[in-house]
Amino acid sequence: MMPDAIARLGSVADVPADLRGAVVAVGNFDGVHRGHQTVLGEARTIAAAAGRPLVCLTFEPHPRSVFRPDQPVARLTPAPMKARLLEMLGFDAVVEQGFTREFAGLAPKAFVETVLVEAMGAHHVVAGFDFHYGAKRGGTPETLAEAGRMHGFGATLVPAFVDEGGETVSSSRIRDCLGEGAVTEAAGLLGYRWTIAGEVVGGAKLGRTLGYPTANMVIEPDSLLKHGIYAVRLRRADSTLHDGVASFGRRPTFDNGAALFETFLFDFSGDLYGETVSVSLFGFLRGEERFDGAEALIAQMDGDADEARAMLAGVAPLGDLDRRMAF
Secondary structure, rough: OOOOOEEEEHHHHHHHHOOOEEEEEEEEEEOOHHHHHHHHHHHHHHHHHHHHOOOEEEEOOOOOHOOOOOOOOOOOOOOOHHHHHHHOOOOEEEEEEEEEEHHOOHHHHHHHHHHHHHHHOOOEEEEOOOOOOHHHOOOOHHHHHHHHHOOEEEEEEEEOEOOOOOOOOOHHHHHHHHHOOOOHHHHHHHHHOEEEEEEEEEOOOOOHOOOOEEEEOOOOOOOOOEEEEEEEEEEOOOOEEEEEEEEEOOOOOOOOOOOEEEEEOOOOOOOOOOEEEEEEEEEEEOOOOOOOOOOHHOOOOOOHHHHHHHHHHHOOOOHHHHHHHHH
16 A cells, blocks of 8 residues: 555654644544544544644554453454555544553543643544543543543544444444455445555465466454455555455465465556555455366356456445545
8 A cells, every 4th residue: 555644653652742732533443434434534523623633542452452362353454554544534643552551551530631631632532432441441431521621622422323224333243244254244334345455475376377376465364354255456556456356265275374365466467576555355256165176276266257357347436435445
């Protein structure tokens, strides 16, 4: 993906003078899904009306990964992708505050005073309706509003966002969708096609011997994405787009090795090794299978490519984020 224009700060201690007094959206925002976008959009509206900078305060790593390191959270949007999405939504900066047990142990009062007031000088704080903060999640929406009145900053809590079916949109729902290969449903909850980004790395070049050379990427080791075949669109660093078909899995016909994301681009010739690219998932074609030899696999790949081309023909963006990510 293109380098982020947004300022990425590793701590509230790094907030420069020109970003103090900002409108601050606070939360983890993993996925930056449609529910998060209502919170972030409210912050943007308030910042525009007040003529203030717009900053997102988030936490790295995900808090649940700190408290349960043996069960790390499968990230929908690693920090660089989250920053890219926030930049598209108009944010001036994201503070990727390091989340440790020590930081988590701050009393709610200390969190407000040291983080929001002293370090950030927040003009207004915007969060989701269920935002809790400080040690043992002792800070509540009510105490945040009270702290705002005491310290002179505004506080807005945004109600839950429900989809067209009346269900609350959540990161866990989206993770479940990806685990089932339901990337179209995931896109409906996200408001954009789920996208991975990374460097194209060398592989065993098996695809080349089959007539399907691929751009290979190693994605997050805790990814819940279902192994299988997907219709995709790849964006290069220069923003050029290429449709294709991708396989995520262990290549059971050959080596059953470590999971790899392998993308074959239609009507493309060139070398992508070493490039950082992003790949957006438009549809799930089938699960990963083992074939009795290369000939049967090639015949299936021919069918997969035709199906992916048809799926990608004439697709329209789901909204502005999707347009900027994958169109």
